Amino acid sequence: MPRLYRKTAALADEGIIPTRQRPYLEDEMALAARYVFPEGFLWGTATAAHQVEGDNTANQWWAWEHAGRVFQKQTSGPGCGWWRGRWKEDFARAADAGHNAIRFSVEWSRIQPEPDRWDEDALERYRTWARTARQMGLEPLVTLHHFTDPLWLSEQGGWETSEAVARFRTFVERVASALREYVRLWATFNEPNIYAYRGYVEGAFPPGRTEDLAAAFTVLTHMAQAHAAAYEAIHRVQPDAQVGIVLHYRGMRPARPWFPPDRWIARLHHRWLNDFYYHALARGRLIGPGLRSQAAPELRGTLDYVGLNYYTEDQVRFTLRRSEVFGAHGFPAGAALSAHGEIAHVPAGLYRALRWANAFRVPIYITENGVDDPDDRLRPRYLLEHVHQVWRALINNWPVRGYLHWSLVDNFEWEWGWTRHFGLWACDPQTQRRTARPSAHLFAALAQNNGFDAALVDRYAPAARPVLFPAAGLDALRAT
Ligand code: FCB
Numbered sequence: 001m002p003r004l005y006r007k008t009a010a011l012a013d014e015g016i017i018p019t020r021q022r023p024y025l026e027d028e029m030a031l032a033a034r035y036v037f038p039e040g041f042l043w044g045t046a047t048a049a050h051q052v053e054g055d056n057t058a059n060q061w062w063a064w065e066h067a068g069r070v071f072q073k074q075t076s077g078p079g080c081g082w083w084r085g086r087w088k089e090d091f092a093r094a095a096d097a098g099h100n101a102i103r104f105s106v107e108w109s110r111i112q113p114e115p116d117r118w119d120e121d122a123l124e125r126y127r128t129w130a131r132t133a134r135q136m137g138l139e140p141l142v143t144l145h146h147f148t149d150p151l152w153l154s155e156q157g158g159w160e161t162s163e164a165v166a167r168f169r170t171f172v173e174r175v176a177s178a179l180r181e182y183v184r185l186w187a188t189f190n191e192p193n194i195y196a197y198r199g200y201v202e203g204a205f206p207p208g209r210t211e212d213l214a215a216a217f218t219v220l221t222h223m224a225q226a227h228a229a230a231y232e233a234i235h236r237v238q239p240d241a242q243v244g245i246v247l248h249y250r251g252m253r254p255a256r257p258w259f260p261p262d263r264w265i266a267r268l269h270h271r272w273l274n275d276f277y278y279h280a281l282a283r284g285r286l287i288g289p290g291l292r293s294q295a296a297p298e299l300r301g302t303l304d305y306v307g308l309n310y311y312t313e314d315q316v317r318f319t320l321r322r323s324e325v326f327g328a329h330g331f332p333a334g335a336a337l338s339a340h341g342e343i344a345h346v347p348a349g350l351y352r353a354l355r356w357a358n359a360f361r362v363p364i365y366i367t368e369n370g371v372d373d374p375d376d377r378l379r380p381r382y383l384l385e386h387v388h389q390v391w392r393a394l395i396n397n398w399p400v401r402g403y404l405h406w407s408l409v410d411n412f413e414w415e416w417g418w419t420r421h422f423g424l425w426a427c428d429p430q431t432q433r434r435t436a437r438p439s440a441h442l443f444a445a446l447a448q449n450n451g452f453d454a455a456l457v458d459r460y461a462p463a464a465r466p467v468l469f470p471a472a473g474l475d476a477l478r479a480t
Contacts, residue, residue, distance in 0.1 A: 033469060035391045036451040042139055042402025043447035044101030045094060045424060046368050048146035048190065049110075051411035052087075054079025058109035059148040060158070061414075064206040074417030080409055081432050087129055090408055093425060093434070095136035097444035102133050103367060103404045105143035105190065108171055109150035115167075123178045130182035141307075141365070141404070142183045143246065144172050144230065146190040147205070147414070158207065159195075159219040169229040173237060180238040187307050187367065188230045191248040192223040193273050201325065204415040211323065213289045224280040224299055231302040245281065246307035246367045249274050249353040251346075252316050255330065261318035265327040269316055274356065282360050305401070306360045307367035310386075312342075313349030336381075338372040340420065345371075345378060347385035354393040354400065363399045366390060370406035372413070374421040376437040381461040383439055387446060388468055405443060409434060 050056050055078060065075040080086060087104075094102055110122040126142075133140040145168070149158055153167060176186070189195075198205035200216035209215060231243045252270040254262035271291055279285045284300030285293040314329040321328070331337070331344035338344075350369065357364045369386050373379045383405065393400050409427040413420035418429050424440040427433070442460040446452055454469045 032453075034451055034453045035388065035468075037391065038394065039450070041450060042101035042365070042404070043443070043450075044099040044103065044138065044141075044402070044404045045408035046103035046141075046404040046406050047105070047408055047411065048143065049105040049107035050076060050079075050146070050148045051407075051413070052080040052090075052104075052409065053083040053107060054081055055083050056107055056109065056148065058113050058151055059107065060151055060154040060206045061148050063151060063154075064208075069206070069208065070415055070417045071419060072417060074419070076412040076417075077429065080411055080427050080429070086432065088132065090425075090434075091129070091133055091136055091138065094408055095138055097424075097440060098448035099443075100137055100139060100447065101141060101402055101404060102138040102408070103141040103143065103187075104129065105146040106175055107148060108145065108153075109148065111175065112150060112171055114150075115152055118174065123175070126175070127179055127182065130179050134182050139185065140183050141185040141187060141367070142175075142179065143187040143190050144168075144175060145188065147195055154207070159222050160215055162222060162225075164222055165226045165229055168226040169233050172230040173233040176234045176241070177237045180241070184240070184242055185305075185365075186234055186241055186243045187246045188227040188243065189223055190246045190367075191309060192220060192227075192245070193276060194248045195223070196220045197273065198415075211325075213325075217288050220276050221286055224277065224286065224296070227281070228299045228302040242304040242363075244303055244305040244307050244362075244365070245277060246309055247274075247277055247357075248309045248311075248368075249356060250311075251313035251349045251352050252327075252329075253313065255315040255317035259318070262316060265318045266316040269325070269327050269329075278356075278359065303360060303362050305363040305365055306357050307365050308353055308357045309368035309406075310350045310353045310366065311369065311371070312344045313346040313352070336378055338378065339374055340372055340416075343371050345382055345385070347382075347389050350386050350389040351392055354389070354398055358393075358398045363401045364393075365401050366403045368404065368406040370422045372420040372422055374410075374426070376439050379437065379439040380442050381464045383442060383446075384452065384457055384461050384464050385467060387452070391451075 050061050054076060056062055078084060106126050110119060112118055130140045153164060196216040196219040199207055200209045200212045200219060203210040227245050234241045234243050250273060252266040254266040256262045276287060279287050279293060280299045281303045284297040286296045287293040315332055316327045316329055319326060319328040332346060335344035335346055371379050371382045387403060390400055390403055407422045409425045410421045410423035412418060424437060424443055426435040426437060438460060445456055457465050457468050
């Protein structure tokens, strides 16, 4: 007897449901049920230049690595060999797996290695990447700034100085003019909130400053202004472009909801980390560390879509420790964790993130979502349960247009170097060998079917079956 039917029978025996309901074949019903995504929905992966290209010797991250600031003094070295030619086989991997989109970034320090020198060959290469992606049936989403700055910019004070705004605008105009034939979807910045937090509050990213909230807010402000300048510059050379920004959203819930200090600090961290760009770009207001805001009407509405990066959700408890800015972050008890415990499996947090993103009133792309998991223990379930939350958002009519998984292949994970594994494909940086994880096949099926059914869940993540295809019939009967 099928398992679920056995359960039905048991309930009938207990008198919870009438006996005549016994032949209710829930397994069969579940197998017929399907989560369907809208036609044209984008399925793909995301990468960043510095993490996969290798040999990016002219940016501040290379200098940081070579100053021994990364875990175990690791360096990005030749990366995943993209600059040496392997980009093409990885693009082909994605295309063969049935993806229809790919997100990658261009490296500013290659295109403009010195303030008054432009490298046309580098630009031409990115043009080839974008053209090839299109030819392979992958819609390219191109990020213009993903954590790295040309060394010359850092030496001039980086994003703490307002000159960076005009510098970035000039760079972006150049890139957009060169790639406009092949790129429609642009992202100005990747996670400016994380760049500012890590670089100026926590210190794990260059320039490695700590607890400098004033500098962090200056950087956030300049990046918001640079975003608006880039938005305008791209539209000038390419009127039909879709220009967005990629924001890292991290839900912050009070660890003890009944304890007002937890509620207060969770809310404050939420306002700082998540809400800065909402206020700037949707409302035209710049907030400062004290949450007082000033009008910046020129920023308002400079957004054709919002890119959402979601990994996990935090529980925050009030602490007197200044180094944690009075909020200690943890995860919900019992949540499954990534290999190094940095990401908790909280798929409903993606739904909450999407609700937040929907307030921008523009289309939404999930531009990153993924988990560090070398053995693919959690990823299949993580993938399916997060995609399910996207579907929940879609049935509310929230305008989600695509889901890009982080990442295509394992890559150089910033302060953790090569010790984190986010790829659908494993990549050994020594041998450059790629190996498909089961999730690569699972994701291929998702992309090819534009949705999923219970058979796919059973095959790759049986643990997710009760979540994704619960015994709905039983629940309904129980409720009556
Ligand atoms: C995000 C970054 C991306 C990658 C993932 C794991 O914060 O945008 O480059 O490091 O985390």
